[in-house]
Amino acid sequence: MSAPSPSSTKYAFVVASNRLPVDRVVDQDGNEGWRHSPGGLVTALEPVMRANDGAWVGWVGQPEVEVEPFDNEGIHIVPVPLSGEDVEEYYEGFSNDTLWPLYHDVIEHPSYHRDWWNAYKRVNERFATQIAEITEQDGIVWVQDYQLQLVPALLRAKRPDLTIGFFNHIPFPPVGIYAQLPWRAQILDGLLGADVIGFQRHDDASDFLRAVRHIKGYTTKGQTIDVPVDDPDAPRSRKGITVRHVEARHFPISIDAESFEAIARRPEVQERAREIRESLGNPKTVLLGVDRLDYTKGIRHRIKAFGELVEDGRIKVEDAALIQVASPSRERVDTYATLRDEIELSVGRINGDLGVIGHQPISYLHHGYPREEMVALYLAADIMLVTALRDGMNLVAKEYVAARFDSDGVLILSEFAGAADELKQAVIVNPHDIGALKDSIERAIEMPRRERSTRMRALRKRVRDNDVARWSRSFLEALDRHAPRNAQLDPSAVDPADRHREAQTDNMSIFDQDAQSARAAEDTREARDD
Known part of the structure; x- marks a missing residue:
């Protein structure tokens, strides 16, 4: 270039x-x-x-x-x-x-x-x-x-x-x-x-x-690094070397919480949440996972844990449903293509082995959604599963909290996601420990409304105050x-x-934009290869 x-x-x-x-x-006429x-x-x-x-x-x-x-x-x-x-x-x-x-x-x-x-x-x-x-x-x-x-x-x-x-x-x-x-x-x-x-x-x-x-x-001293420089006017370190001071510290990123709550309060979004539950057969508990399709997100771990709970009889297939939204990501990379195959094979086996007519344990969706649809999913879900194996922050966890203006719902959150440092009232889990993850899901299902509300109110205050x-x-x-x-x-x-006015013009969720970027990259590579 x-x-x-x-x-x-x-x-x-x-x-x-x-x-x-x-x-x-x-557009179709070739206009850019x-x-x-x-x-x-x-x-x-x-x-x-x-x-x-x-x-x-x-x-x-x-x-x-x-x-x-x-x-x-x-x-x-x-x-x-x-x-x-x-x-x-x-x-x-x-x-x-x-x-x-x-x-x-x-x-x-x-x-x-x-x-x-x-x-x-x-x-x-x-x-x-x-x-x-x-x-x-x-x-x-x-x-x-x-x-x-x-x-x-x-x-x-x-x-x-x-x-x-x-x-x-x-x-x-x-x-x-x-x-x-x-x-x-x-x-x-x-x-x-x-x-x-x-x-x-x-x-x-x-x-x-x-x-x-x-x-x-x-x-280094605290959050400051002494970087040697060849500048006689620069400050000197204790060793007499001229240095430039560099600051390195954490600034945890967040979301525009106000805009997510505003969307969640729309009557049509709440109605869509009710439709989602009805389409699943109105189970007692709806669980939700929302991720880019990436090996860092722990999708396989949560699917395995949920499938074992149903297989063990600790959850009845008629009583609970897991929705897993997996946004397409880097699908031309072999590792990601293999991951997709593994996840879809696991979902197919669980649904085939454990599903009954009118109820399948897992609804797997391999595409992105507009922000309004994502917020409707957040409202429909009783439990949000964020089981990342390693994540800088994970803004989906914060989106779920921001959308729950009803102060209901339970967030199950991996200790290896950055959000766990802030959202301490979530149910914190080690996703590698499948047994403990199963126990946490069962605990969330059985959690009394009062405890759910207390936890969610504290989570919402944290997300609103640190937007x-x-x-x-x-x-x-x-x-x-x-x-x-x-x-x-x-x-x-x-x-x-x-910020609120600008957010209203945006109809993509944070996760969906990542998906859109990934799809754009894949589309352009395919066009070039053709």
Whole structure:
């Protein structure tokens, strides 16, 4: 692909992520357009970007497509082109077949290929070049997620005047696992180009600090890292070395809770929830799982636990039904194709062996849904099963809580999801312990209404008080402390009323947007291969 086009327009605040907050669409007549598709991150940052003349840098989601910068619904969009080879090696390869399994504690074995690493470096350089060209003097840049971990240092080398933040949306592994990566030092160097590095959990930040000490030998004190620099004007460490102070700590992400509750209160959504229960035969208990189809989500574990409960006679098939929504994800990757086959085989066996006429234990749905349908499912479900084997946060757990304005329902939550740090009134489980998971499901089924209500009210207060606006504001305030006085942002621009209005225009759930992105990537690869 050609280098990014220089832009004469400069921006004071730039957000960079692998994907843009818009999807390129082509109608039946061949006319091109852009569909705004905000998730939690976009909803949180749009008001700040508008208040601070911001721009969003990212890939359009399709290879071999070069687009000039444009405005979409008040956001300045600056596309970065990727070739088919870039998508295969940088995105599907190094990002999703090397970093993703490694950062999720090697649940599946990561692949290490030098060609993928070279592609990752090449694409990160392209992002850094584009950001450097469009950011004002003393501007502020916030880089998002594991696909762009080299960008902070590359950008600092090009533009030392900038204040740079980085947020890692997925877990960061313990140093014993991270050290397996052949390019472990280079990734750390890339991240340490930022002024503030954010993680989902305290443990993730601690693991990163340990990796910095163990692999780079740098000094850390609390949440601060002394990064050696060749700058006589920089502060000196206790060893007399000139250093730059980098802050690394956790900022747990959240959702726009207000918008989920508003949808749940709509009469038509409540009616749809009743229809869902009727379509299942009005069982006493409806259980729900909502995930991307990924080996980190523990889908096989919850299906096994539920199937054994029915087989053991602890649950009657007429009394309980499990709905499992599994959004398509990376289906051209062998590991994911195998996972789908395994799950669908398990569901088929359980339904065939244990189902009766008019009642099947599991309803398995391999596609995404609009946000209203997801909220109706949340209202229909007595029990929400979040059994991730490793998860940075898991926003589905928070969506379920936000939707339950009736203060009913039980959340069963894996201790290995970041949400478990906050949602302590959930029924916390170790999904690897199938026996204990079965006991927790049975306990949730039998839980008295008073206990359910007490737990849910506490969960809802936590989600409402710590919404996505608070998350973005806390990170930007930390970043602001590192910025020159003349370049400071106004993080308070995140206004709840604006947030609610923007959310109303979005009909995709957070989980469904991930599915949509995955489908777009798959569709474009299929088109290229054909």
